[in-house]
Amino acid sequence: MNPLIAPPLPFDMKPRARDAVRDLKLQQFVGNATHLKDTQRGGIFGRDFGHDYDELRTVARDTKQYALDHLDELLERFITNAEKSGAKVHAATTGREACEIALNIARAHGAQGRAMSCVKSKSMVTEEIGLLPAFEAAGIKTLETDLGEFILQIDGDAPSHIVTPMIHKDRVATAKSFVRELGARYTEDPTELTMIARAHMRGLYRTADLGVSGANFLLADEGAAVICTNEGNFDLSVGGPPVHIVFVGIEKLIRGACDLAPFLKLLARSGTAQPLTVYTSFVRGPRRVGEHGGPKELHFVLVDAGRVGVLASEKRDLLRCIRCGACLNACPVYRKVGGHSYGSMYAGPIGAVLTPELERAQGNTDAGLANYADLPRASSLCGACYEACPVKIDIPKFLMHDRARLRERGLSPKSEGHMLKLWRWLAERPAMFRFAIRAVRLHARMLGSKDARSGAEHSWIKSAPGPGAGWTQSRDLGIATGESFREWFARRDNKSGGGR
Amino acid sequence: MSARGPAIDALLARVREAVRAQAVTVAAVPAHTVVRRIARDQADLASLFAAKAQSVGMRVTRVTDAQLDATLAKLLESRAMTVVAMRDPSLAARANAAAGARLAPNNNDDLLFDCEVGITDVDCAIAESGSLVISTNGRIRNAWVTPPIHIAVVRAAQVLADLVDLFELRPDTLDAASTTIITGPSKTADIEGVLVTGVHGPAEVEIVLVG
Numbered sequence: 001m002n003p004l005i006a007p008p009l010p011f012d013m014k015p016r017a018r019d020a021v022r023d024l025k026l027q028q029f030v031g032n033a034t035h036l037k038d039t040q041r042g043g044i045f046g047r048d049f050g051h052d053y054d055e056l057r058t059v060a061r062d063t064k065q066y067a068l069d070h071l072d073e074l075l076e077r078f079i080t081n082a083e084k085s086g087a088k089v090h091a092a093t094t095g096r097e098a099c100e101i102a103l104n105i106a107r108a109h110g111a112q113g114r115a116m117s118c119v120k121s122k123s124m125v126t127e128e129i130g131l132l133p134a135f136e137a138a139g140i141k142t143l144e145t146d147l148g149e150f151i152l153q154i155d156g157d158a159p160s161h162i163v164t165p166m167i168h169k170d171r172v173a174t175a176k177s178f179v180r181e182l183g184a185r186y187t188e189d190p191t192e193l194t195m196i197a198r199a200h201m202r203g204l205y206r207t208a209d210l211g212v213s214g215a216n217f218l219l220a221d222e223g224a225a226v227i228c229t230n231e232g233n234f235d236l237s238v239g240g241p242p243v244h245i246v247f248v249g250i251e252k253l254i255r256g257a258c259d260l261a262p263f264l265k266l267l268a269r270s271g272t273a274q275p276l277t278v279y280t281s282f283v284r285g286p287r288r289v290g291e292h293g294g295p296k297e298l299h300f301v302l303v304d305a306g307r308v309g310v311l312a313s314e315k316r317d318l319l320r321c322i323r324c325g326a327c328l329n330a331c332p333v334y335r336k337v338g339g340h341s342y343g344s345m346y347a348g349p350i351g352a353v354l355t356p357e358l359e360r361a362q363g364n365t366d367a368g369l370a371n372y373a374d375l376p377r378a379s380s381l382c383g384a385c386y387e388a389c390p391v392k393i394d395i396p397k398f399l400m401h402d403r404a405r406l407r408e409r410g411l412s413p414k415s416e417g418h419m420l421k422l423w424r425w426l427a428e429r430p431a432m433f434r435f436a437i438r439a440v441r442l443h444a445r446m447l448g449s450k451d452a453r454s455g456a457e458h459s460w461i462k463s464a465p466g467p468g469a470g471w472t473q474s475r476d477l478g479i480a481t482g483e484s485f486r487e488w489f490a491r492r493d494n495k496s497g498g499g500r
Numbered sequence: 501m502s503a504r505g506p507a508i509d510a511l512l513a514r515v516r517e518a519v520r521a522q523a524v525t526v527a528a529v530p531a532h533t534v535v536r537r538i539a540r541d542q543a544d545l546a547s548l549f550a551a552k553a554q555s556v557g558m559r560v561t562r563v564t565d566a567q568l569d570a571t572l573a574k575l576l577e578s579r580a581m582t583v584v585a586m587r588d589p590s591l592a593a594r595a596n597a598a599a600g601a602r603l604a605p606n607n608n609d610d611l612l613f614d615c616e617v618g619i620t621d622v623d624c625a626i627a628e629s630g631s632l633v634i635s636t637n638g639r640i641r642n643a644w645v646t647p648p649i650h651i652a653v654v655r656a657a658q659v660l661a662d663l664v665d666l667f668e669l670r671p672d673t674l675d676a677a678s679t680t681i682i683t684g685p686s687k688t689a690d691i692e693g694v695l696v697t698g699v700h701g702p703a704e705v706e707i708v709l710v711g
Contacts, residue, residue: 049534063529164690166691261667285677313521
């Protein structure tokens with residue numbers, strides 16, 4: 001597995017965050033792209049749903065929660081209906097089991113004396129279970145067909161965003177990879193680069209023995225999977241090869257097409273500010289008698305890999321996630337540190353709570369959080385993730401929950417406890433509090449200044465000394481400028497109360 | 501219990517236990533009237549469909565039935581191979597005539613890669629998002645994805661107001677082995693967020709809206 005998304009444990013986030021903050025290119029790409037997507041998301045929901053947006057989220061939240069609360073019934077119904085349409089359904093408790101199932105299917109179709117080839121559509125769960133390394137070890141040559149994932153694959157890189165996996169890379173890196181790996185002529189034009197990739201993959205679709213994909217939703221009533229792409233790579237991956245395997249986490253189940261519309265409307269708008277993804281594809285069984293195209297065999301591999309444990313826990317809500325990536329785009333921490341700082345295929349706020357939880361559910365009770373002790377703290381608790389979430393997962397609540405658990409187990413830094421004690425002592429003494437704030441601001445003015453017009457900060461020192469050094473290893477020291485909250489509040493109160 | 505494999509029975513048992521470990525918070529799925537908001541007060545669905553389809557990057561030509569043959573002939577003029585994937589036999593005959601000598605056989609999906617145009621009819625269309633709904637029922641699969649140009653013939657009466665209507669009024673659409681809702685030409689913005697069309701599917705989607 002790629003150490004970028006499957007690092008040695010326990011995972012130390014700080015060095016990666018430090019490098020990311022110092023990487024000016026990454027700051028520019030990730031900062032601009034996430035900011036733009038976040039703004040566009042607000043725009044399209046405002047235009048299309050106005051004041052009903054919040055109610056739409058509530059509908060989606062309750063619909064998905066219902067599905068989780070009745071997941072046993074829905075699973076049974078899905079399996080029955082999928083089998084009725086001719087698909088084969090498998091269950092895997094662990095990622096390794098899921099890979100084994102796929103390898104057995106592949107072996108049953110292996111051609112003598114020739115390496116098998118596979119075309120794969122983008123899927124988070126296959127990253128999670130390490131399908132590609134398992135295929136590679138078995139001599140199955142796999143092509144990632146999503147353009148971003150393809151570029152990451154030929155570079156030995158890993159996705160850093162759920163929806164836009166190569167958000168951390170630029171056209172220059174892509175141009176160089178295409179020259180090196182595909183023997184293409186050098187061009188930095190995104191259209192030309194895309195057409196080079198298209199031409200490269202066309203032939204491989206025609207000859208692949210196996211197609212692999214994830215799924216965005218499973219429909220219990222129809223026994224079908226729903227897969228959303230913008231490129232059309234899923235349709236080509238499933239259409240050509242004689243065998244197709246859908247890997248899917250069990251939390252993707254909903255009741256049926258009757259409940260699907262709110263999710264489709266929310267998913268594309270939240271992720272990329274589109275009304276729907278370009279291709280929303282339903283797969284219901286293998287090709288029928290007399291049909292041209294489509295797999296002769298269709299397999300569903302239902303993946304647990306910790307999900308049943310999350311379902312049983314007080315964090316059941318996390319399984320509502322539809323992987324739209326909106327919380328990543330909205331998060332001030334993700335925007336600065338990028339996806340690889342989270343040490344998981346699930347980055348950003350949802351990753352910070354989901355990664356330790358899936359890990360916990362697969363191992364012993366303590367290991368999850370202890371192995372990812374930095375993740376719950378990688379948040380300012382500003383609540384932007386909750387506001388952005390189309391299924392209203394209260395991520396800040398779960399981050400707080402994890403911080404409390406870290407503290408109970410003595411896994412928080414000692415300095416955090418000291419700071420909180422000092423804070424509490426000050427907060428209980430108003431006069432002392434006012435004095436302390438004034439003293440801090442006076443010192444801060446000696447250390448730097450803020451341009452009143454441009455807002456640009458000029459700081460003489462960027463790192464704090466002594467106990468504050470840890471804080472500034474991956475951040476610049478902020479400058480306290482202007483008035484304090486109490487001063488502002490008093491002034492505002494005077495102003496608004498002036499007429500009375 | 502079922503005669504399924506032990507792995508599936510074990511998964512079902514574990515899920516059953518896990519579901520009971522927490523209290524049920526949502527007893528019934530909520531009704532979703534707000535979901536329909538966009539097309540709620542629209543009377544002229546064909547015009548809304550045309551406007552929305554254009555806003556996601558598809559081209560729309562609105563014609564009468566009498567103009568259809570000439571329109572198709574013009575769209576297919578100077579094109580290389582065309583595959584016709586239509587469930588409606590009378591429409592298929594008209595498209596075949598328009599393609600003339602450059603008509604590809606519609607029973608070999610490998611040949612789709614050699615076609616320049618895939619021309620299809622639709623199961624239905626959706627006004628609020630400007631989407632085409634096309635199933636494999638009666639059509640060669642992926643004729644709408646593989647060639648670089650997709651031409652779709654849509655009758656105004658086939659336009660539904662909302663995505664919800666597809667699932668409520670036309671659930672039969674999903675009976676097919678595969679159904680795809682298409683909302684624009686194939687798109688990517690993976691390289692620095694720059695929008696590029698035609699990455700895997702067609703770069704051009706041409707809608708002929710009849711009536």
